[in-house]
Amino acid sequence: MTKIRRLTALTRAGIIESLQFRLGTAVMLFGNLIYLALVYFLWKAIYDSSGTDMVNGMTFHDTMIYLILATAIFNLLEMFIVWDMSRAIQSGEIIIHLLKPMRYRLYTFWSYTGAHVNNFFLAFVPTFIVVAVITGGAIPMGMNLLYFMISLILALIVNFNIEMLVAPICLYTESTWGINIVKETIVLLLSGATIPLAFFPEGLRQAVEFLPFRAVYDIPLTVLLAKNGTDTLAGLLPKLGIQALWVVVLTVCGNLFWNHAVKKITVNGG
Amino acid sequence: MELARERKRGLSFYLSIYRKILIQDLKSKMSFRTDFIISTFGMVLTNVSGFITFMILFHNFPSVNGWDYNHMLFLYGFSLIALTPVQCFFDNNWNLRFMVRSGDFIKYCFRPINVFFYFISEVFDVKGLGQFAFGLGTFIYAWAHIGIPVTFVTIAEAVLFLMTASLFMIALMNFAAATCFWIINSGYVMVIMFRFKDFAKYPASIFNSVFRFIFTFIIPIAFVAYYPSLVFVTPDRVPLLSWLSPAIGALFFWLSYKFWMLGVRKYDFTGS
Numbered sequence: 001m002t003k004i005r006r007l008t009a010l011t012r013a014g015i016i017e018s019l020q021f022r023l024g025t026a027v028m029l030f031g032n033l034i035y036l037a038l039v040y041f042l043w044k045a046i047y048d049s050s051g052t053d054m055v056n057g058m059t060f061h062d063t064m065i066y067l068i069l070a071t072a073i074f075n076l077l078e079m080f081i082v083w084d085m086s087r088a089i090q091s092g093e094i095i096i097h098l099l100k101p102m103r104y105r106l107y108t109f110w111s112y113t114g115a116h117v118n119n120f121f122l123a124f125v126p127t128f129i130v131v132a133v134i135t136g137g138a139i140p141m142g143m144n145l146l147y148f149m150i151s152l153i154l155a156l157i158v159n160f161n162i163e164m165l166v167a168p169i170c171l172y173t174e175s176t177w178g179i180n181i182v183k184e185t186i187v188l189l190l191s192g193a194t195i196p197l198a199f200f201p202e203g204l205r206q207a208v209e210f211l212p213f214r215a216v217y218d219i220p221l222t223v224l225l226a227k228n229g230t231d232t233l234a235g236l237l238p239k240l241g242i243q244a245l246w247v248v249v250l251t252v253c254g255n256l257f258w259n260h261a262v263k264k265i266t267v268n269g270g
Numbered sequence: 271m272e273l274a275r276e277r278k279r280g281l282s283f284y285l286s287i288y289r290k291i292l293i294q295d296l297k298s299k300m301s302f303r304t305d306f307i308i309s310t311f312g313m314v315l316t317n318v319s320g321f322i323t324f325m326i327l328f329h330n331f332p333s334v335n336g337w338d339y340n341h342m343l344f345l346y347g348f349s350l351i352a353l354t355p356v357q358c359f360f361d362n363n364w365n366l367r368f369m370v371r372s373g374d375f376i377k378y379c380f381r382p383i384n385v386f387f388y389f390i391s392e393v394f395d396v397k398g399l400g401q402f403a404f405g406l407g408t409f410i411y412a413w414a415h416i417g418i419p420v421t422f423v424t425i426a427e428a429v430l431f432l433m434t435a436s437l438f439m440i441a442l443m444n445f446a447a448a449t450c451f452w453i454i455n456s457g458y459v460m461v462i463m464f465r466f467k468d469f470a471k472y473p474a475s476i477f478n479s480v481f482r483f484i485f486t487f488i489i490p491i492a493f494v495a496y497y498p499s500l501v502f503v504t505p506d507r508v509p510l511l512s513w514l515s516p517a518i519g520a521l522f523f524w525l526s527y528k529f530w531m532l533g534v535r536k537y538d539f540t541g542s
Binding site for chain 1: 334
């Protein structure tokens, strides 16, 4: 019980901390709106020139919902662990984190939950409502919303684990920007956040099926739109199973790697 | 006459300083060799990823708004080249807000040279050269496949329009970076502006009139590739804005420079 209270205290601190940057959130929201308008016009032009309503099982509305909510999830899940960790190492602050009576991975995860909660209510939910209203019922409203929440939490854990798996590489290479851009590019492309996976050529799509990235964007969004048979339990459980599998695999790998990397830390001065 | 000579000496003076700072910067970068290699790889990867996205789009949809594959490729290559200078020469803008906040920025104000020049010249981003090569390859490929004639005039036009197109993104980033003189933690302004560049590679004709106005006159990303490209892609009906784009680019850059310097002056007064 005390343990849970300790963890939720981190959540609370995170909520308060991220509420400090209200102007930033407002500007970010405004920037996102313009960005979404860009996405809208691009895909509208694309669908208009294609001459058909349905491409690869996706209508224009489906594609829009998919891409807008992918952006919303991207903002929701965004973590700066790679940056935080390398900054903490450069300043020596990492020692303080390591001395805390809590495992570093656990501490990092829970201190980000506050920002996640905020982003969910202040950015994701409004975006979701706007999209649902504009597309006029293209998003099914039923049990899929609940399934989506489960899938989203799993996606969050997978994303955290990818970050935690990548961040310690900085300890070995002293490269933050480089590592981060490689990670971001790969995740955004192969998770279907830039272009829905349904549009990928067959070979590439099958290859992507075996990678963890689709567990971050593609699976939650597919579940939300109730596509590919995810509206039935028989279709849904395998998808959630894939996510759960990646949670386990990546957590184990991340733990092993972190335990190895933490011995490599050299702090200059501190 | 006297004034002209003064100006000329000024330019060569600044060039020689730029060369000296550049060499120091490259030396310090080379001491982090792994970082350099990984960053270069990362930059190439972003370009490859952008290209894959592009190919996947065209795999599903053969044309967008009357622009076929080669024309879109031309726009894409054009935008990559035009976005290289902001990456290579103006990358230090990303550090501005940290410098201003920590107070380290004051060191730039104590040199007997232009503050903007000194600050910007401190970092040269080598990674951008990969993007340049990638863009140039795409550009030449598309140029040949569209069948644009290769004459002295077209090549001179290409150089002129590419150089002036690059001013738009530079100016946008100058504006975005300079907001940190007024707003603490204004990194998000830069992040948003930088994201808009992803849309420079699409024809502005896809937007409705409101957004076309915004992206032409307020956040002018349509000038990064679309307007100047029209000079080459549809030579028989080039809109006036395309011909004016070099002048607009120069003006926009000058405004951003003034805004940046205004921030510097404001910074001095706070005395932080």
